Amino acid sequence: MSTNMKNTTEQQISGQSIQLLEAARKCGAIHADAIAICDTGDSISIRNGMVESVEREDAQGIGLRAFVETPKGLAFATASTSDISESGLNKLAEQVIAMARISEPDPDAVPPVGADHPSAEEMQAWADKHDHTDCGWDLEQAKDAALQCEDIARNYSDLISNSEGADASFGGSRVAYASSDGFVAEYAKASASLSVSVIAGTGEQMQRDYAWHRAFNAADLHSPQQIAEEAASRACKRLNPRSMASGEATVIFEPRIASSMLGHLIGAINGRSVLQQRSFLADSLDQKIFPDFINIEDNPNHPDGLGNRLFDGEGTRCSRNQIITDGKLNTFLADRYVAKRLGMQPTGSASRGLTGDIGIGSSNLIWQPGTKTQAEMISAIGNGVLITELIGFGVNGVTGDYSRGAGGFLIENGMISHPVQGITIAGNLKDMFANIEMIGSDLTWFGSSAMPSIAISGMTIAGE
Amino acid sequence: MPTPLIHPTPDSELPIAIETLQSVLSHMLPAQADDGDLYIEHGVSESLALEEGRVKHVSASTHQGMGARVIKGESAGHAYTDRFDHAALMQAGKSARAIAESSQSIAPVSIHQGENRPRALYQAMNPADGVDFMLRKLLLEELDALARKLDPRVVQVFANVSSSFSNIHIIRMDGRHIQDARPLVRLNISVVVEQNGKRETGSAGGGGRFSLTRLTEGDEAKRLVHEAVRLALLNLDAHDTPAGNMPVVLGPGWPGILLHEAIGHGLEGDFNRKGSSVFSDKMGQRIAAKGITVVDDGTIPERRGSLTVDDEGTTTNRTVLIEDGILTGYLMDRQNARLMGMKATGNGRRESYAHPVLPRMTNTFMLAGHDDPNDIISSLDRGIYAVNFGGGQVDITSGKFVFTTSEAYYVENGKIQYPVKGATLIGSGHEVLQKVSMIGSDLQLDPGVGTCGKGGQSVPVGVGLPTIRIDELTVGGTEA
Numbered sequence: 001m002s003t004n005m006k007n008t009t010e011q012q013i014s015g016q017s018i019q020l021l022e023a024a025r026k027c028g029a030i031h032a033d034a035i036a037i038c039d040t041g042d043s044i045s046i047r048n049g050m051v052e053s054v055e056r057e058d059a060q061g062i063g064l065r066a067f068v069e070t071p072k073g074l075a076f077a078t079a080s081t082s083d084i085s086e087s088g089l090n091k092l093a094e095q096v097i098a099m100a101r102i103s104e105p106d107p108d109a110v111p112p113v114g115a116d117h118p119s120a121e122e123m124q125a126w127a128d129k130h131d132h133t134d135c136g137w138d139l140e141q142a143k144d145a146a147l148q149c150e151d152i153a154r155n156y157s158d159l160i161s162n163s164e165g166a167d168a169s170f171g172g173s174r175v176a177y178a179s180s181d182g183f184v185a186e187y188a189k190a191s192a193s194l195s196v197s198v199i200a201g202t203g204e205q206m207q208r209d210y211a212w213h214r215a216f217n218a219a220d221l222h223s224p225q226q227i228a229e230e231a232a233s234r235a236c237k238r239l240n241p242r243s244m245a246s247g248e249a250t251v252i253f254e255p256r257i258a259s260s261m262l263g264h265l266i267g268a269i270n271g272r273s274v275l276q277q278r279s280f281l282a283d284s285l286d287q288k289i290f291p292d293f294i295n296i297e298d299n300p301n302h303p304d305g306l307g308n309r310l311f312d313g314e315g316t317r318c319s320r321n322q323i324i325t326d327g328k329l330n331t332f333l334a335d336r337y338v339a340k341r342l343g344m345q346p347t348g349s350a351s352r353g354l355t356g357d358i359g360i361g362s363s364n365l366i367w368q369p370g371t372k373t374q375a376e377m378i379s380a381i382g383n384g385v386l387i388t389e390l391i392g393f394g395v396n397g398v399t400g401d402y403s404r405g406a407g408g409f410l411i412e413n414g415m416i417s418h419p420v421q422g423i424t425i426a427g428n429l430k431d432m433f434a435n436i437e438m439i440g441s442d443l444t445w446f447g448s449s450a451m452p453s454i455a456i457s458g459m460t461i462a463g464e
Numbered sequence: 465m466p467t468p469l470i471h472p473t474p475d476s477e478l479p480i481a482i483e484t485l486q487s488v489l490s491h492m493l494p495a496q497a498d499d500g501d502l503y504i505e506h507g508v509s510e511s512l513a514l515e516e517g518r519v520k521h522v523s524a525s526t527h528q529g530m531g532a533r534v535i536k537g538e539s540a541g542h543a544y545t546d547r548f549d550h551a552a553l554m555q556a557g558k559s560a561r562a563i564a565e566s567s568q569s570i571a572p573v574s575i576h577q578g579e580n581r582p583r584a585l586y587q588a589m590n591p592a593d594g595v596d597f598m599l600r601k602l603l604l605e606e607l608d609a610l611a612r613k614l615d616p617r618v619v620q621v622f623a624n625v626s627s628s629f630s631n632i633h634i635i636r637m638d639g640r641h642i643q644d645a646r647p648l649v650r651l652n653i654s655v656v657v658e659q660n661g662k663r664e665t666g667s668a669g670g671g672g673r674f675s676l677t678r679l680t681e682g683d684e685a686k687r688l689v690h691e692a693v694r695l696a697l698l699n700l701d702a703h704d705t706p707a708g709n710m711p712v713v714l715g716p717g718w719p720g721i722l723l724h725e726a727i728g729h730g731l732e733g734d735f736n737r738k739g740s741s742v743f744s745d746k747m748g749q750r751i752a753a754k755g756i757t758v759v760d761d762g763t764i765p766e767r768r769g770s771l772t773v774d775d776e777g778t779t780t781n782r783t784v785l786i787e788d789g790i791l792t793g794y795l796m797d798r799q800n801a802r803l804m805g806m807k808a809t810g811n812g813r814r815e816s817y818a819h820p821v822l823p824r825m826t827n828t829f830m831l832a833g834h835d836d837p838n839d840i841i842s843s844l845d846r847g848i849y850a851v852n853f854g855g856g857q858v859d860i861t862s863g864k865f866v867f868t869t870s871e872a873y874y875v876e877n878g879k880i881q882y883p884v885k886g887a888t889l890i891g892s893g894h895e896v897l898q899k900v901s902m903i904g905s906d907l908q909l910d911p912g913v914g915t916c917g918k919g920g921q922s923v924p925v926g927v928g929l930p931t932i933r934i935d936e937l938t939v940g941g942t943e944a
Binding site: 052061403 | 563663
C-alpha cells in the first residue's frame with residue numbers, strides 16, 4: 001500500500017525510508033521498517049523586556065528496525081543515525097543486521113508485515129484535514145507575543161518582584177514511516193507555544209509560578225494576557241505559605257495536577273508493564289478500579305487534542321478506545337507484540353523513537369468531566385487541601401505506593417483559607433483511584449490530555 | 465577504585481573542513497559580541513537489554529551536528545544543525561546571530577589548537593572497544609541466571625548495558641580549538657520478586673567514564689545483582705512509613721542527592737545572577753551548620769560526573785560551595801561569570817550540540833566529618849535511617865526540595881527496627897543543612913548512576929555524602 005501526498009516536493013523523507021529498507025534488504029534483512037524525521041523550529045525568550053535568547057533547530061534523523069533469520073528463529077535490532085547520506089544509510093543497514101544476528105530470537109516476535117494499515121483513501125483524507133507545516137508565526141510575531149506576555153505578567157501586581165521570562169516557540173516536524181510489506185506514509189505537524197514564569201515576593205519568601213499553552217495554529221493560542229494573568233495570579237496567591245498538621249485528609253487536585261493521574265493510569269495499563277509484572281493493575285482487567293462515575297477514553301481524532309494520529313508507530317490504524325467505562329478497566333494498551341502475548345487485539349498504541357524498543361503510548365487522553373465547579377467541590381468537601389503543585393518522583397508503578405511533595409491551599413469550612421507548602425501527600429494509587437469522591441466540570445486541555453479537577457479522600461498528609 | 469592512568473590528550477579529526485568553520489565563525493560573530501563558539505560533536509552509543517531471560521533489545525545510534533552560539537550581554541543566540549553541508553552550517557551561524565544589532569562582523573580568525581591543554585581525566589577511546597556484542601550479551605545472560613539462582617522469589621530480571629563515546633570540538637571566537645573525547649558506560653539491574661501474590665522491585669547500577677571491561681571483568685556486575693535482589697526482598701517486608709516531622713539519618717554515597725537538590729541547583733550561576741534562587745545574595749553568609757564543607761569537583765578521574773573541560777572549553781575545577789557552613793561559591797559558565805564579575809568554574813554544560821549551555825553540577829559532595837557512623841544511627845530515639853534513594857526535585861525559588869527513599873528503616877531507641885516503604889522526604893534548601901548535627905567519617909561517592917535534568921536537558925552527574933544526622937525533616941509516609 002502507498003499513498004500520494006498533496007505536494008510531491010514535500011514527500012522527500014519517505015524516499016529516505018524506502019532507500020533505507022532497500023539497503024537493509026541487500027544486507028540480508030527478511031523484514032524491516034524505517035522511520036525518518038525532520039524537525040525545524042525557532043524560539044525566543046524575553047526577560048525583563050529584553051531578548052534573552054534566540055534559538056533555531058534544524059534536526060534530521062532516520063531509524064531502522066531489521067529482522068534476520070537465525071538458526072534459532074527470527075531476531076531483530078534497531079539503530080539510528082543523523083547522517084542521511086547514502087553511505088550513512090548503508091552503514092546503518094550493515095550495523096543493524098550485524099546487531100540483529102547476535103540478538104536472541106523471540107518466538108513471539110512480530111515483524112512489520114500485515115499490520116492493520118489505514119487505506120490510501122483514509123491517508124489522503126487525513127492529510128487533507130490534518131497536515132500542515134506552518135503554524136502562522138514568524139520570529140517577529142513570536143517575539144511580540146512573548147514581549148507582551150512578560151510585560152503583562154510583570155505588571156500584574158506590585159507583589160511581582162522578578163521574572164524568569166516568557167518563551168514563544170514555533171516549528172514543524174515531518175515524519176515518514178515505511179515497512180517492508182509496502183506500507184509507506186508521511187505526515188507533517190506544526191505548532192506554536194507561549195509560556196511565562198514570574199516570581200512574587202522577595203528573599204526567603206519568594207514564590208514562582210508559570211503558565212503555558214500550545215496549539216497547532218498560533219491564532220488558536222490563549223492570549224498573552226490570559227497566560228500572563230494565570231502565571232502572575234498563581235505566583236501571588238502562593239505567598240506566605242504555612243505548613244499544616246499531619247493526618248488523613250481529602251485532597252482536590254486542580255486539573256493541571258490531576259493530569260498526572262492519567263499518566264499513572266497509562267503507565268499501569270501499558271501492556272508491556274503488565275507482561276513484565278511491573279504494574280499494580282496487572283490483575284485488574286475487566287474489574288472496577290474507579291467509582292461508577294469515571295469514564296476515560298483514548299481518542300486519536302479530537303478537534304482539541306494535539307495527539308491526533310491516523311496510525312501508530314507500527315503503521316497500525318488507531319481508533320477510539322474506551323479505556324474506562326463506568327469505573328471498569330476495559331483494556332490494556334498494546335502494540336502488535338504485546339497484543340500477541342496477551343491474546344488481545346493491538347490497540348494502535350505503539351510509539352517509537354528512532355532507535356530502541358517500541359514503547360506504548362496514548363493519543364489524546366480524555367477524562368470525562370463531572371458537573372460540579374471547583375468552588376462547589378471545595379464547598380462540598382468542607383475540610384481538606386486543594387493541591388496546586390506536586391514535586392518529586394515518589395510513585396512506585398509495581399506496588400502503586402504513592403508519596404510526593406505537595407503545595408496548595410488549605411480548605412476549611414468549605415472555603416480556601418491560606419496557602420500551604422512543604423507537605424507531602426501519600427497513599428496507594430489503587431486506593432486513590434477507588435477513593436475519588438467527585439470530579440469537576442472544569443475540563444482543561446494540556447496538549448494531548450484533558451482533565452477536570454478531582455477530589456480524593458483518605459490521603460495521608462505529612463506536615464508539622 | 466580505578467588505577468590512576470596517564471591519558472593521552474584527545475586528538476580526533478574535525479568532521480568539517482577548517483576553512484568552512486572559519487567562514488561560519490567570522491560571518492556569525494558581530495563585532496560587539498562578548499563571546500561565541502562553535503560546538504561540533506560526533507557521538508555513538510550502543511545498548512543491550514535483557515528481559516525474560518533473553519537479550520531482546522540491541523540498539524545503537526550515531527549522532528552528529530554543530531551548535532553555534534553568539535553571546536552579547538544577557539542575550540544569547542543559539543542554533544544547531546544535523547547537516548554538515550556548507551549551506552546548513554552557514555544558516556546556523558546566521559540564525560545564532562539574530563541577537564546582534566549591527567551588521568559589522570569580527571575580523572576573520574584562524575582556527576588553532578590551544579596551548580596548555582589540560583590533562584585528560586579519561587581515556588579517549590570508545591569504551592565498547594574490545595568488548596564485542598557477544599561478550600556483552602553473555603554478561604547479561606550470566607547476570608540473569610545469577611539473579612534467579614540467588615532466590616526463587618525472583619520472577620523477572622531486567623539487565624541493561626549501555627556505552628557511549630562522544631568526540632567534542634569547541635572553537636572559540638578567537639579561533640582557539642579545544643577538544644574532548646568522552647567515554648561513558650553504565651550497567652543496570654532491576655528485578656521483580658513475588659511472595660504470596662505480593663510483588664516488589666529492586667534495582668542497582670553503576671558506571672563511569674571507563675572501558676566496559678571494568679564491568680565485564682571482575683565482580684562488580686555480580687555485586688550489582690546481589691544488591692538488586694537484596695533490595696527487592698527487603699521491600700517485601702517493608703512496613704508503612706511514619707508521616708510527619710522527625711530526625712533522619714542519611715547513609716553514605718548516593719543519599720548525597722540531598723546536596724544536589726537542596727543546595728546544588730540553588731547555587732547555579734544563572735539563578736543567582738537573575739535573583740531567582742533562595743540563595744541569591746547569601747554569599748559569605750551561613751547556610752549550613754559549622755563543620756559542613758560541600759564541593760563540586762569535576763576533576764576526579766573516570767567518574768560519571770567528571771569532565772576534562774566543560775562544554776565551553778573551560779578546564780574543570782574543584783569549587784568549594786560551602787566552607788565550614790559559609791556559602792563561598794557559585795557554579796559558573798562563561799556568560800553568567802562575566803555578568804557577575806566572577807570566574808568561570810568549568811560548569812558550563814550542554815546535553816549535546818542541540819542544546820544551549822547552562823551552569824550545571826559535576827560531582828557534588830560533602831567532605832567527611834569525625835563522627836562514627838554507628839554512633840549517628842544510635843543517636844536516633846525515633847526516626848528514619850535512609851540509605852538508598854530514587855530521584856529528587858527542587859523548586860529553587862521557594863527552596864523546597866524532595867527526594868524519595870528506596871531503602872529506609874524505622875529506628876527506635878537507637879536500634880534499627882524494620883524496613884519501611886519508599887517515602888518522599890521534603891525540606892527547605894536554605895534550612896536543612898543548618899539542622900545537620902552529626903557528620904560521619906565515612907564519605908562515599910555514588911556508584912555512577914546520576915542523571916540531572918534542567919531546562920529539558922539531561923547530563924551525567926555524581927554525588928557523595930558521609931553518614932549525617934538531620935535533626936528535623938518531613939517524612940511523607942502513610943502512617944499518620
